[in-house]
Amino acid sequence: MKELLPKDRPLLLLAPMQEITDLPFMRVMESHGGGPDVYVTEYFRVHADSRLSKSILRSIDENRSGKPVLAQMIGQSIPDLVRTAQLLEKYHPVAGIDLNLGCPAPVVCRKRAGGGLLRDLGHLDAILGHLRDAIAGRFTVKTRLGYHRAQEFEDLLGLFARHSLDALSIHGRTVEERYRTPVHPEWIRAAVDQLECPVFANGNVVSVETGRALLDQTGAAGLMVGRGAIRNPWLFAQLRAACLGQSKCCRPTLADLYAYIRALYEGTASATRFDERKHVQKMKKYMVFIAQGIDDDGAFEHAIRRVTTPREFWHLCETTLLAREGFQAAEPPHQSSIFCGFGALRRRSSETRRNA
Numbered sequence: 001m002k003e004l005l006p007k008d009r010p011l012l013l014l015a016p017m018q019e020i021t022d023l024p025f026m027r028v029m030e031s032h033g034g035g036p037d038v039y040v041t042e043y044f045r046v047h048a049d050s051r052l053s054k055s056i057l058r059s060i061d062e063n064r065s066g067k068p069v070l071a072q073m074i075g076q077s078i079p080d081l082v083r084t085a086q087l088l089e090k091y092h093p094v095a096g097i098d099l100n101l102g103c104p105a106p107v108v109c110r111k112r113a114g115g116g117l118l119r120d121l122g123h124l125d126a127i128l129g130h131l132r133d134a135i136a137g138r139f140t141v142k143t144r145l146g147y148h149r150a151q152e153f154e155d156l157l158g159l160f161a162r163h164s165l166d167a168l169s170i171h172g173r174t175v176e177e178r179y180r181t182p183v184h185p186e187w188i189r190a191a192v193d194q195l196e197c198p199v200f201a202n203g204n205v206v207s208v209e210t211g212r213a214l215l216d217q218t219g220a221a222g223l224m225v226g227r228g229a230i231r232n233p234w235l236f237a238q239l240r241a242a243c244l245g246q247s248k249c250c251r252p253t254l255a256d257l258y259a260y261i262r263a264l265y266e267g268t269a270s271a272t273r274f275d276e277r278k279h280v281q282k283m284k285k286y287m288v289f290i291a292q293g294i295d296d297d298g299a300f301e302h303a304i305r306r307v308t309t310p311r312e313f314w315h316l317c318e319t320t321l322l323a324r325e326g327f328q329a330a331e332p333p334h335q336s337s338i339f340c341g342f343g344a345l346r347r348r349s350s351e352t353r354r355n356a
């Protein structure tokens, strides 16, 4: 993965997000500011009877961005993970195979997959060993810091170091913390210091300032951005410009946001058999993030959660975004429960600067 790192700035990756980061979403990211440097697919579920999901394969096979796409797998059965990795490598233009060690969903963890694997380091060691032997190309991992406590990361680091990973992306929270706490950059920094491979920092990057803060506090080779990019797809362009020291960068207006929502609506509609009401429900998955900070009292988010028809949906978007002039707020509101804890990142950076 070292060969993919830009010489003059950190690498930018779009975080994998189930039922969000499909091919149409990736296309919309590309057309709004140029997108990230690297994509990661939603996870392929792996078990004894699993077949490669056709819709997820599209985000690899039909991806015309020219950017590398990592294929992510989730599962715990060694022969099935090996079989799936080899199938993906053989038949599809993947830039690498990524293993999910972070999904906190109880149904996934109970099966000892995703974040659940962090409770069984013996089995995880065996999985990493077998996958490393079986994967001819790049083998990367996306992990959380531990299951219960961030301190578990010390043992995990030893394990990652043993298996010559090509890159490690770290969501700086434990499984039990889900999305509710600030991230713990000091553990990402420990990985940067101890591992040979590039480390990508993930969690709570919602703006240029939070991205800079996470880079400062971790020394990571790259940033992986998820929910912040749903809210603001231009965030990759903004981060790229800031890292290159360019002062001029796009600042999305409310009208730009409206056009982005239109592109999402139309792009994702063409991907499935279109059903108006179901499509409005699908749009709400994105809108929960986009709505953060549109108004001071959260009225837009409240209302968008309640629309059921395209007519109501577009009327609300038009009256909120087109009827007013102005810019998208640089960050979500600090009290946002959807983007919990990002303020702590910036506070730590300013404290460090004050003490320096």
Ligand SMILES: Cc1cc2nc3c(=O)[nH]c(=O)nc-3n(C[C@H](O)[C@H](O)[C@H](O)COP(=O)(O)O)c2cc1C
Pocket (backbone or CB within 6 Å): 015, 016, 017, 018, 019, 020, 041, 042, 043, 072, 100, 101, 102, 103, 142, 171, 202, 203, 204, 205, 224, 225, 226, 227, 228
């Ligand atoms: C709706 C949603 C779906 C997600 N699906 C995945 C997934 O399929 N694989 C994965 O590794 N992480 C998944 N994640 C976690 C994200 O990749 C990322 O680690 C997390 O959102 C923190 O980064 P952020 O603060 O930039 O959003 C998901 C997160 C969300 C919000």
